[in-house]
Amino acid sequence: MKDKLVEKLIKSEEKRQAEGLELIPSENYVSVDVLLANGSVFTNKYSEGYPGRRYYGGQDFTDAVERIAIGRACKLFKCKFANVQPHSGAPANLAVYAALLEPGDTVLGMDLSHGGHLTHGHPMTLPAKIYNFVRYKMKNPDTGEIDYEELRRVAIANKPKIILAGFSAYSRTLDYKKFVDIAREVGAITMADMAHIAGLIAAGVLRNPFDDGFDIITSTTHKTLRGPRGGIILTRENEEIAKKIDKSVFPGIQGGPHMHTIAAKAVAFAEAMTPAYKKYAKQVLKNARAMEGVLHKHNIRMMGGGTDNHLILADVFGSLGVTGKEAQTVLDEVGITLNMNSIADDVRKPLDPSGIRFGTPAITTRGFKEKECAYVAELMIKVLKNKNDKKVKESVHKEIKKLAKKFPIPKKFV
Ligand code: DSN
Numbered sequence: 001m002k003d004k005l006v007e008k009l010i011k012s013e014e015k016r017q018a019e020g021l022e023l024i025p026s027e028n029y030v031s032v033d034v035l036l037a038n039g040s041v042f043t044n045k046y047s048e049g050y051p052g053r054r055y056y057g058g059q060d061f062t063d064a065v066e067r068i069a070i071g072r073a074c075k076l077f078k079c080k081f082a083n084v085q086p087h088s089g090a091p092a093n094l095a096v097y098a099a100l101l102e103p104g105d106t107v108l109g110m111d112l113s114h115g116g117h118l119t120h121g122h123p124m125t126l127p128a129k130i131y132n133f134v135r136y137k138m139k140n141p142d143t144g145e146i147d148y149e150e151l152r153r154v155a156i157a158n159k160p161k162i163i164l165a166g167f168s169a170y171s172r173t174l175d176y177k178k179f180v181d182i183a184r185e186v187g188a189i190t191m192a193d194m195a196h197i198a199g200l201i202a203a204g205v206l207r208n209p210f211d212d213g214f215d216i217i218t219s220t221t222h223k224t225l226r227g228p229r230g231g232i233i234l235t236r237e238n239e240e241i242a243k244k245i246d247k248s249v250f251p252g253i254q255g256g257p258h259m260h261t262i263a264a265k266a267v268a269f270a271e272a273m274t275p276a277y278k279k280y281a282k283q284v285l286k287n288a289r290a291m292e293g294v295l296h297k298h299n300i301r302m303m304g305g306g307t308d309n310h311l312i313l314a315d316v317f318g319s320l321g322v323t324g325k326e327a328q329t330v331l332d333e334v335g336i337t338l339n340m341n342s343i344a345d346d347v348r349k350p351l352d353p354s355g356i357r358f359g360t361p362a363i364t365t366r367g368f369k370e371k372e373c374a375y376v377a378e379l380m381i382k383v384l385k386n387k388n389d390k391k392v393k394e395s396v397h398k399e400i401k402k403l404a405k406k407f408p409i410p411k412k413f414v
Contacts, residue, residue: 019404020335021376025311025359026196026223026354026356029366030264031271032411038228038264045258050246065263072269077200077217079234080209080240084258084265086231089195089209092249093119094127096216096233100241100249101161103130108151108160108188111135114344115303115313116169117193133311141344142302144172148182155186165209166193168216169341171307176212181352189241191216199308199361200226201288202272202283206309210236216245223286224310224361226277226413227268230261274414280364283308285358294377303343303355310359315343317354322384325352328388333405335400336380366407376403 001007017029030038034370042062048055050061051070066084074083086092097107107127110116114137117124121133134154139147155163163183165174176192183190192209198219200206209217217234221227233249235242251330285308292306295314303313316327322331331338341357348354358380360373368376379396386392 018409019401020337021359021400021404022362023336023338023360023376024358025361026220028223028226028361029409030222030226030228030268031413033267033271034226034228034264037267038260040260040263041322042256042263043260045259047259048250048256049256057142062259062262062369065259065266066257069266069269070357072266073232073234076269076272077198077234078208079217079236081235081239081245083233083242083245083249084262085254086218086233087254087258087261088229088231089117089193089218090119090231091253092218092220092231092233093193095245095248095253096218097127097162098252099244100133100189104132106132106134106158106160107162107164108134108136108155108158109164110146110167110170111137113342113346114138114141115167117166117168117195120164120166130160134160138276138304138344141303142305144170146174146178148175148178152182152185155182155188159186160188162191163188163192165194165214166191166195168196169311169313170304171302171309171311171313172304173207173308174209176207176209176214179209180213189216190214191218194219195220195312197359198224199226199272199277200281200284200309202269203278205278206283207279210234215241221265221268224281225272226361226365227272228261228264230258230265232265273413275412278333280413283369284360284364286370287364287368287373288312289375290373291358291360294374294381298381300381302381310361311357312359313341313343313355313357315354316356316384317348318343320381320384322387323348323352323354326387327356327384330383330393331356331380333395334379334383334393335404336376336383363407365413366409368403368407372403372407376400395400 047062069084109120136151301315301318328340338358342353343355
């Protein structure tokens with residue numbers, strides 16, 4: 001590269017990723033093929049509109065690649081319609097709200113402090129300024145079961161137009177059928193935000209909300225799904241809804257689609273259909289369970305009491321007297337990257353909460369199995385219990401570097 005300054009930063013980031021262990025559960029490593037598509041000349045092209053209905057000329061290949069991405073997304077997630085243009089998860093969610101709601105209409109979503117996401121109605125977001133968000137919670141944070149009776153009560157009382165299932169810090173399984181039954185009772189549309197677990201659904205190791213009759217699914221494409229940074233909106237079968245969503249994405253919210261990202265999404269969707277990917281997804285779950293086992297052994301409290309998916313939210317403040325921020329910082333020092341996170345009904349503030357959130361998608365891509373994951377969990381706890389002990393931290397850092405060397409980031413998966 002001619003720009004040495006940026007080149008140096010890219011190389012430094014490459015080195016950081018190679019030498020440390022990535023446990024942020026929303027991150028992953030993409031294949032070289034996804035990177036090639038993402039870095040391709042499609043980035044040069046403007047393609048406002050949809051295949052066959054563009055506003056600019058020169059669309060033979062953009063049309064073809066977007067059609068491929070749409071077809072693969074529909075096949076992968078078993079639905080009739082897909083919009084592959086959302087730039088990421090937040091615009092995908094906003095596009096659905098804007099497609100189906102009038103200002104002031106109500107959405108019923110998971111409480112943010114119980115695992116929901118910012119875009120599900122945090123007061124600081126634009127959707128929360130336009131629409132009315134009401135909440136459901138877990139019945140008991142130590143089991144993770146959603147309080148479906150409360151959900152039904154709130155739905156009946158507030159008549160939401162959308163009932164939203166989905167999360168970014170929840171580790172148990174949702175009963176999608178119950179959501180659908182309640183939505184039908186109150187005449188709401190069902191929307192699942194599966195950003196975190198899209199890859200696990202694609203591989204069939206977690207349940208697909210469409211199988212229980214959900215109307216819409218939104219997702220990012222770069223987490224467990226292992227594609228480029230981006231978003232998608234899927235509609236199970238209702239063409240009227242799908243058309244409204246298309247209009248809402250463009251021209252409602254976005255301008256020109258990022259065709260290079262759409263090309264990379266197409267590549268990632270094909271990768272997610274392979275037997276190798278299914279094996280990967282299964283291992284993601286096994287690895288998370290292995291880490292859960294270690295936390296149980298050390299009596300560390302986990303939200304939901306453990307995990308059914310790829311992530312764990314641990315109450316390190318309650319269990320070890322270390323705040324989430326302290327834990328994130330000290331683990332960073334030894335080459336383990338994860339994020340501090342509020343726990344349910346946290347008494348601490350979001351910028352120094354009680355919890356840490358971590359998961360297995362990225363280390364599983366590197367080839368980690370249960371044994372290595374359990375070992376990493378042991379090392380994490382060792383560091384947290386000895387956060388001021390330089391010698392312990394140095395020895396753990398050495399172990400992490402060794403693991404990172406033994407399991408290099410792969411370039412190809414299929
Ligand atoms: N930032 C993503 C996550 O880490 O879960 C979701 O927005």
